Structure formats: C-alpha cells, structure tokens
Amino acid sequence: MMANEATALTSAPADPGSALRDRLVPPIAGSAVVGWLGPLLIAALGTFLRFNRLSVPPSIVFDETYYVGDAYGILRHGAEINHVSNADALLAHGRTNILGSGGEFVVHPPLGKVAMAAGEWLFGLTPFGWRFAVAVAGSLSILMTARIARRMTRSTLLGCVAGLLLALDGLEFVMSRTAVLDIFVMFWVLAAFGCLVIDRDRSRGRIAAAAADRTAGDAGPRLGIRWWRVLAGLCLGCACASKWNGIYYVAAFGCLAIAWDLGARRAAGFTSYIRGTLARDVSWLPISFGLVPFAAYLASYSGWFASSAGYDRNWAAQHGDHTPVLSALDSLYQYSRAMWHFSVTLAAGHPYKSQPWTWLLLSRPVSFYYATPKGCGSASCSQEVLAIGTPLIWWAGIPALLVCLAWWLTRRDWRAGAVLLGVAAGWLPWFWFAWHDNRTEFYFYAVAFDPFLVIAITLCLGLIIGPARASQARRTTGAVLAGAYLLAVLADFYYMYPVLAAKVLPYSSWLARMWYHGWI
Numbered sequence: 001m002m003a004n005e006a007t008a009l010t011s012a013p014a015d016p017g018s019a020l021r022d023r024l025v026p027p028i029a030g031s032a033v034v035g036w037l038g039p040l041l042i043a044a045l046g047t048f049l050r051f052n053r054l055s056v057p058p059s060i061v062f063d064e065t066y067y068v069g070d071a072y073g074i075l076r077h078g079a080e081i082n083h084v085s086n087a088d089a090l091l092a093h094g095r096t097n098i099l100g101s102g103g104e105f106v107v108h109p110p111l112g113k114v115a116m117a118a119g120e121w122l123f124g125l126t127p128f129g130w131r132f133a134v135a136v137a138g139s140l141s142i143l144m145t146a147r148i149a150r151r152m153t154r155s156t157l158l159g160c161v162a163g164l165l166l167a168l169d170g171l172e173f174v175m176s177r178t179a180v181l182d183i184f185v186m187f188w189v190l191a192a193f194g195c196l197v198i199d200r201d202r203s204r205g206r207i208a209a210a211a212a213d214r215t216a217g218d219a220g221p222r223l224g225i226r227w228w229r230v231l232a233g234l235c236l237g238c239a240c241a242s243k244w245n246g247i248y249y250v251a252a253f254g255c256l257a258i259a260w261d262l263g264a265r266r267a268a269g270f271t272s273y274i275r276g277t278l279a280r281d282v283s284w285l286p287i288s289f290g291l292v293p294f295a296a297y298l299a300s301y302s303g304w305f306a307s308s309a310g311y312d313r314n315w316a317a318q319h320g321d322h323t324p325v326l327s328a329l330d331s332l333y334q335y336s337r338a339m340w341h342f343s344v345t346l347a348a349g350h351p352y353k354s355q356p357w358t359w360l361l362l363s364r365p366v367s368f369y370y371a372t373p374k375g376c377g378s379a380s381c382s383q384e385v386l387a388i389g390t391p392l393i394w395w396a397g398i399p400a401l402l403v404c405l406a407w408w409l410t411r412r413d414w415r416a417g418a419v420l421l422g423v424a425a426g427w428l429p430w431f432w433f434a435w436h437d438n439r440t441e442f443y444f445y446a447v448a449f450d451p452f453l454v455i456a457i458t459l460c461l462g463l464i465i466g467p468a469r470a471s472q473a474r475r476t477t478g479a480v481l482a483g484a485y486l487l488a489v490l491a492d493f494y495y496m497y498p499v500l501a502a503k504v505l506p507y508s509s510w511l512a513r514m515w516y517h518g519w520i
Helices: 002-011 016-024 032-051 064-077 087-092 111-123 127-153 156-167 170-175 182-213 227-240 244-267 273-280 282-299 302-306 326-344 356-361 391-411 414-427 429-437 443-465 472-500 507-512
Strands: 081-083 099-103 366-371 381-387 504-506
Touching: 016 182, 016 244, 032 127, 032 156, 064 081, 064 087, 064 099, 064 111, 064 127, 111 127, 111 182, 127 156, 127 170, 127 182, 127 414, 127 443, 156 170, 156 443, 156 472, 170 182, 170 381, 170 443, 170 472, 182 227, 182 244, 182 414, 182 443, 227 244, 227 282, 244 273, 244 282, 244 414, 273 282, 302 326, 356 391, 356 429, 356 443, 381 472, 381 507, 391 414, 391 443, 391 472, 414 429, 414 443, 443 472, 472 507, 504 507
Parallel strands: none
Antiparallel strands: 081 099, 366 381, 381 504
C-alpha cells in the first residue's frame, strides 16, 4: 500500500485545484470550431428537410383549423377572434377574410400563436406563412439537441449523433411542418434544459475554485444570482405560455437544479453541503423558477390585455370590479379557470385517440391529412401526413430508457437521470389524466420529450462505442454497431418520408408503409 501511495504522490498534479475542476467539469475533447461546425451541419440538413415543400399540403391540416385563424386574429386584433364558419375553404382559395366578430374562447395560452402570427406577417396568410414559425422552432431544436448532448457527453461526435437522430425522427419532422402548438413546448423546454446544463458546468467551476482556495467555509460559496438559471426560468415560462403542459417541467427542472447543486457541493468536499445548498442555492429558486416563469407567462397575454376584443377581457368590469390592473388580472384568472375546466374534462371520442402508455410503441399515430389525388401512375393514389415517430428511434428508445434507469440506479450518472426526468415530465402526467379523467389524448403530445428520448439513445450508443481508454478493437466494434444503427435509422426515415411529407403514392405503396392496422 505504501508503494501505491508513493506512486500517487509522485504522479499527483501540481495544481490540486485544477484537478478538482477537471473532475467536476471535465473538459470537452476537440476544438470549439468543430464543436459548432458539426452540429450546424446536422441542423442544416434538418432545416432543409423541414422547409422543403413546407407548403404541402396547400390547405389546412388537422388542428391548424384552430391555430391559423387564432394567430391571424392576434396579428390583426391582439387577441383570438371568432372565425367564420367557412374559414378553411376561404384559406384554400387564398382568401383572408376569415375572421368574424367577438373574442374567441380558446383553451391554450397565446405565445405559440404569436410566433405563428409572426410568420403570417412575414409571408402572408399562406401555408408557408402559418407553418414558418414551427419549422424554425423544429430546426433550431436540432442544433440545441446536438450542442446539449455534446456538453453532456463531452463528445462532439455523440452530440452530432443526437442531433441527427432528432433530424431524422418522423414525429419531430411532422410537428415542425404543421401549425400546431406542441413543437413550441418542446422547443422552450429543450432551451430551458440547455440553460441548466450550461449553468451546471459554470457553477461547478466556481465551486471547484472556491474549494481550492479554502475560503468558502464548510458549506461552500455563495454563487448569487445565476443568469443561466434565470434564462432557464424564462424559457420555462415561454413553454407554459405555449401550452399548459410546460408546467410539469417547471417542477421537474426545479428539483433537478437542487439535486445538481447538492451533488456539486458534496463532490467538492464541503461537509455542510446540504446547508449550503438550502441557504445559498435554493433561496434563489423562487425567483428563477417562480417569479420569472410567471412574468413570462403574463407577458404572453400582453396583446389580450391591450385589446378590448379578447374573450372575457372585460369580465371583471362587467361584474363590478373596475380596479386598474387588478381588474384585468381577475378577468384573466376567470378566463383561465374556464380553460382549465375544458382541458381536464375533454373526454370526447376521437378515432386517433390513444393512451399514453402506448406512445413508445407507436400503436396509434395520428393522421393529420389524407387525400386520394390523381397523378401517381396508378388507378388509386394516396397522399398523407402521418404524425408518427421513426420506428427505429422510438422502439430503440424503450431499451435505451431501461438502460438509463439501470445506469442511474447503479452508478448515479447525472446524464442518465436527467434524460429520464425529461421523459417522465413530458409523459407521465398524461397517465394521470388518462386514468383519472379519461381525457382525450393523442400520441403527438409525446413530441415534448422527444429530444430527451434521442439523447437517451445517444448515451447508450456512447456505451456501445466505449470510453476513450478502451482498446481500439473494442471501440471499432462499438463504432461499427452504432454506425449500423444510424444507417438503419436513415433508411427507415427515407422509407417513411412519403407518408410524413404528403408525397403522392400509389395506394399499394402507401399501404405497404402501414405496418399495423392502428397506423391507418
């Protein structure tokens, strides 16, 4: 044992503080230029796929029937306005006189529709215009996923793998080309997670520095306000302002932040790490995960506040409350109560309704559009937009999540725990509504946790490839297996592409892609 101690002493680094920092915040291998260039190239591929033929189908698709007009009402009047009964037919003929009179009762907050309104302002009330914002959000999410996975794994290669998987996922692809709200929830949740991962690195670096100079006592340093965490709260508020299911990520990421703070102070050797976390980190959470998201949510209603036409805008005044500011907030509260009641009691039948425990199996995707045009060289043709994930991604996600669960339970690896939490926050709450309220739910809600699913697969591919210290034969074999999987995913996406992007096919070719009766 003495010999081993002597060897350790002679090989110890000259700067223990640097060694601690490298342990708490391992350096990312490779150059920063390549670290940006690789993800940008992957994102460019995904962006091309999403913007190519974005105007197809050239008419309203699925729930676009609600949001396109809502966005136009916000653009013209600051709030959602009732649509005329034949609005979809008018839009199909290039007409824009789709708004009726009076504020429309809607059940989702306005921010996603504000983004769609920006596209309609830039490119007109056209399919490209109303789908522009979702395509931008979906494309930027590919870049963010690649960069986040790179930071989590310390590998540019694995970061690019994660970005490529998201670029080739059918569900993210379809949701990035359809003017509905769920892609915005995914985008803002992913952005919030990215901010937290950056904050984790930066705060751990500061904690390591404080541990090295021994001036922070036994509880660790006071880090003060952490602006990346504030930005995460802002993004979470934007997620909630797009659709209410973003609220689950506020709670989940708040818990994640506390867990990371505890782990950082403990790893740095501070004996009173619990007291340090509670007194010096948690005390800021009501601001970054409470006040900031709430302020962002209220700000999304600025058009409604400024408008006199918004639904229930004058509820408080009509009931005798004319107090400035408070009257408007009371009106929004009453409106929100009605929205909540509608949302939790929605139990209408729908042919594409599915239970959340079936989502990973892809047993009931949603057909956004189906037509039987001519011109495919066959007597019978089909044209469809099917909201379905790429099977080899979603089915691989099942064992990947199980591996991450075992990895976290046995090794407490923070990356595995983080992606599990990201999937759970976007998925498990729907179980409650399905069991308790029999609420109508759809598979495409799962896009909110799609990036976490592909990062989980990426982590498992990293395990297959092996660590840098592994033998060359081991890493070569792992790389071949991982590469074969990526090629299979590419082939799978290519095969499914026609029914994701509304390509006109012979009916027999369309039917060959319907692997299960539930896909029809």
